[in-house]
Amino acid sequence: MTYMKRIAVIASGRGSNFQAVVDRVSDGYIPGTCVRLITDNPNAYAIERARNAGIPVSVVDFSSFPGKKEYEGALLATMEESGADLFILAGYMRILGQEIVHRYSGRMMNIHPALLPSFSGLHAQRQALDYGAKVAGCTVHFVDEGMDTGPIIIQRCVPVRADDDEERLSTRILQEEHGALPEAVKLFCEDRLMIDGRTVCVLPP
Numbered sequence: 001m002t003y004m005k006r007i008a009v010i011a012s013g014r015g016s017n018f019q020a021v022v023d024r025v026s027d028g029y030i031p032g033t034c035v036r037l038i039t040d041n042p043n044a045y046a047i048e049r050a051r052n053a054g055i056p057v058s059v060v061d062f063s064s065f066p067g068k069k070e071y072e073g074a075l076l077a078t079m080e081e082s083g084a085d086l087f088i089l090a091g092y093m094r095i096l097g098q099e100i101v102h103r104y105s106g107r108m109m110n111i112h113p114a115l116l117p118s119f120s121g122l123h124a125q126r127q128a129l130d131y132g133a134k135v136a137g138c139t140v141h142f143v144d145e146g147m148d149t150g151p152i153i154i155q156r157c158v159p160v161r162a163d164d165d166e167e168r169l170s171t172r173i174l175q176e177e178h179g180a181l182p183e184a185v186k187l188f189c190e191d192r193l194m195i196d197g198r199t200v201c202v203l204p205p
């Protein structure tokens, strides 16, 4: 039997992208196993989603540590212990320290609700609206030491409509996120992503 990649998702909140990955693992689209949800927030709705899907949860509660260094030490230990091949940041609302980023280089991805390199950071959808962009979207990328700067795996775009507010645009983008993230994870699990500098090459099946 071929080896199935082990996937861990790190999320801070609602967890709809986590759910999209879980659903596509269970319908067989992603040839992998979702082995863990890791969260920094004991109240994250993602925890309920994990329980419903029978996926083990590790809560590394940021507020229970004296500082970022201690928190990240515990996070790293949890990540190691999960034995995951791939870590997905799906709505993880903190900036990861360099040690973790380097340790998982090439096997950690992030989903961002904008067409990077435009509108990195928080409130990306609002940034796109405020800027007057006509096209918006989402990006799945490998994580490097910058904020939302790593090599791009997949981007999907949506139109910005004249009557959009932040919520309407975010909903339209989120729908694309739920397709783009599982696609990137599938490609990773099939060993079809090759990083060449800034470029991620997608190898044929």
Ligand code: GRF
Pocket: 011, 013, 014, 015, 016, 017, 018, 090, 091, 092, 111, 112, 113, 174, 177
């Ligand atoms: C998504 O818009 C994602 O792109 C961003 O945070 C949001 C998380 O949403 N990084 P959810 O928790 O996956 O529903």
